[in-house]
Amino acid sequence: MGAQQREYKKRIKSAQGMKKIFKAQEMIAATRIAKAHARVLATTPYADAISQAIGAVATHSTDFAHPFLEQDRAQTGRVAILLITSDRGMAGSYSPNAIREAEELGNSLRDEGKTVDMYIVGRKGDSYYRFRNRPSVKTWTPYKEEELALLGHEIAETLTEVLLSEDPAVHVDELYLVGTRFKSRFQQFARVSRLVPMGIVEAEDGGEKPTFPLYEFTPDAESVMGELIPRYVESRIVNTLMQSIASEHASRQRAMQTATDNAQTQIDKFTRLANTARQAEITQEITEIVGGADALSGSGRTER
Incomplete structure (x- = not known):
């Protein structure tokens, strides 16, 4: 999941850079x-x-x-x-x-x-x-x-x-x-x-x-x-x-305005995907912690 988030953040940064260029043009x-x-x-x-x-x-x-x-x-x-x-x-x-x-x-x-x-x-x-x-x-x-x-x-x-x-x-x-x-x-x-x-x-x-x-x-x-x-x-x-x-x-001007809007659309898209991946990673970590606690409880062992 971490690698996936890094890829999304890389694409977001790239789209943000392109957006600045399009807006300037x-x-x-x-x-x-x-x-x-x-x-x-x-x-x-x-x-x-x-x-x-x-x-x-x-x-x-x-x-x-x-x-x-x-x-x-x-x-x-x-x-x-x-x-x-x-x-x-x-x-x-x-x-x-x-x-x-x-x-x-x-x-x-x-x-x-x-x-x-x-x-x-x-x-x-x-x-x-x-x-x-x-x-x-x-x-x-x-x-x-x-x-x-x-x-x-x-x-x-x-x-x-x-x-x-x-x-x-x-x-x-x-x-x-x-x-x-x-x-x-x-x-x-x-x-x-x-x-x-x-x-x-x-x-x-x-x-x-x-x-x-x-x-x-x-x-x-x-x-x-x-x-x-x-x-x-x-x-x-x-x-x-x-x-x-x-x-x-x-x-x-019209072409660059359209390109700016498209870049923002890509930013929103990858931001949403990155948030989804982060939420999935958090959910997985919570599930692993709960599963580990249940396993310890079932074995009769307690942590000190």
Whole structure:
């Protein structure tokens, strides 16, 4: 019985240590969510505004053309997917959900006869594809949370270069972005968005047509939009990075809270088993003492 109690106490101590780690991770993630959410709120309006502006101008102006606006860009049949995952673990289903979306998208594109080039942010996505002998074209890892804007700029430059390249061995026809949208602390979901070719703004059939502003371009429409459209790609990538890191913190907080509760459940379980074993040991000792006393009484002997 003594050995059994020692084993239970060992497991209780181990669970208590894990509980402290999980609780600390939960508190760290909780404190980082607010800052990450603030960055999301700061970048989302700009990204949405530039997308709407470019879409409106592209829909209602014929003064310019840009490769990103061409709906039929098929040249090489190569498609790029930018997948955003986590650099660290203990984040629940955050990275697996994004990887699953990327896999479904990739399979769908391959069924259409297209070649898929993977560009990955984060160690989790990189290790997933390396383990399956499917290395990515380029990987950004590790990355720092406070340098997401610089990271987004670097990624946008790399992808813009392959999108505009004239080299058939490098050129990419389409660009898809797979990240995680942060809706609240309790709700995040992986999503797929197509960045290139860009979508255009259209009025719904039978609905009231919106009024779009009139634009004047200096020096000319082609020069202005040539500078503006690449910034659209960068703004969408940076905003998705911000939303993904906020979603990662929220997912990690929930995962660590669940892990803390599970550790406490294990502590309670082994404490109960240890108490049961101790009670059984005490009962056995009492039984042995009473049995010994009865044996002495039956033999007529008395202790001195």
